[in-house]
Amino acid sequence: MKVIDQGVCAAKGFLAGACHCGIRKNQSKDDLxxxxxxxxxxxxxxxxxxxVKAAPLKVTKKHLENGMAQAIIVNSGNANACNETEMESANxxxxxxxxxxxxxxxxxxxASTGVIGQPLPISCIEENIQQIKLGNDQSFKASQAILTTDTIEKSIAVEFEINGVVCHMGGICKGSGMIHPNMGTMLAFITTDCNISSNLLEECLKENVKKTFNRISVDGDTSTNDMCVVMANGMALNAPVTKKTDSFTVFKQALRFVMEELAKKIAAxxxxxxxxxxxxxKGAKTEQDAQTLAMSVCSSSLLKAAMFGSDANWGRVMCALGYAGVDFDPEMVDIYFKYKDQVIQCCKDGKALDFDEEKAKDILSQNEIEIISDLKQGDQQVSCWGCDLTYDYVKINGDYRT
Incomplete structure (x- = not known):
């Protein structure tokens, strides 16, 4: 597997495009x-x-009852949720x-994303969709058009081989706030030219989402509009993947990589x-135990605030582990903070260590930090992803609607 360019246009036969249709007042930002x-x-x-599910999800679920699709339309700036005309507008x-x-x-x-509760000005879309110029080099433009409070576009693409045939897979997503497991204000669209049966595609997506998008948290909120879609057009002309052979394993690994990379970009x-x-x-009895505990730490507002302040307050890690609802022995837990090859241990066997506060401060002042909790009770390990909690989060969400 090799990382390549072009996002959702990396796969054969896929085109993308975007325009400013007028949902957003800012005319320099595409919104369709x-x-x-x-x-x-x-x-x-x-x-x-x-x-509470927005109308676009209801329409999409109905359209996908046969497991087939050919196109995705996405607007930003308005969620088309909780308003009297939402179903009419989505249709x-x-x-x-x-x-x-x-x-x-x-x-x-x-798919729609943006403010909840306001009618979607659907006529803007109907009158301006003709401005979109589709192309196989327009993934970046499309990825920018779906953003809301995001600060960067988010995309990834890979190529991989199925029985000697080169296949491609690419994705774009949006997500910055209202992010928590079981999806969270996020939209993800993944395309591939691999020929794979619909039942295996669905199984692969559902299994991978549990280990990628459901392992990120920003603020503990889950939105009304979240969806992750995978489309496979078979244009790579590989032998169809219809059984759980090595070909299926390769495909699943490629999808896992793409989804995990997109998930990390959202968290960051x-x-x-x-x-x-x-x-x-690490050192958990089961994978589920490890995931539950890691998400508890990742979701802790107190821990996230400590990371913002570069404060090695390992007690907040221990506290988050303790209320996660998982059985473990607190008197066996070791806790570390890490940045690249710099590591400092703050807790051993559930008790404080006399650690170097300056070194800890230096590690926690970096823009990428790993918080490691070793339970020493098993062989299962899971990583979840999130971010610190800053003053700017409150500023952004204090007047989001107005």
């Missing part, structure tokens, strides 16, 4: 994007666990994409974030 496959795709998706958004692309409405996936770009945190729990 399209991703289109020149042939019909096998498709799988996962959605937010939030009980009109799908129809105008279908008309523009000359495909069936039922083969269009609809958390609203107001200055530091990217990797929270690792």
């Amino acid at each position: 994007a399209l991703i289109y496959s020149q042939s019909l795709c096998q498709c799988a998706a996962v959605y937010t666990s939030n009980k 009109r958004e799908a129809q105008c994409a279908a008309d523009f692309l000359k495909c069936e409405k039922e083969n269009v996936i609809v 770009d958390g609203e107001g974030a200055g530091k990217f945190l990797t929270c690792t729990v």
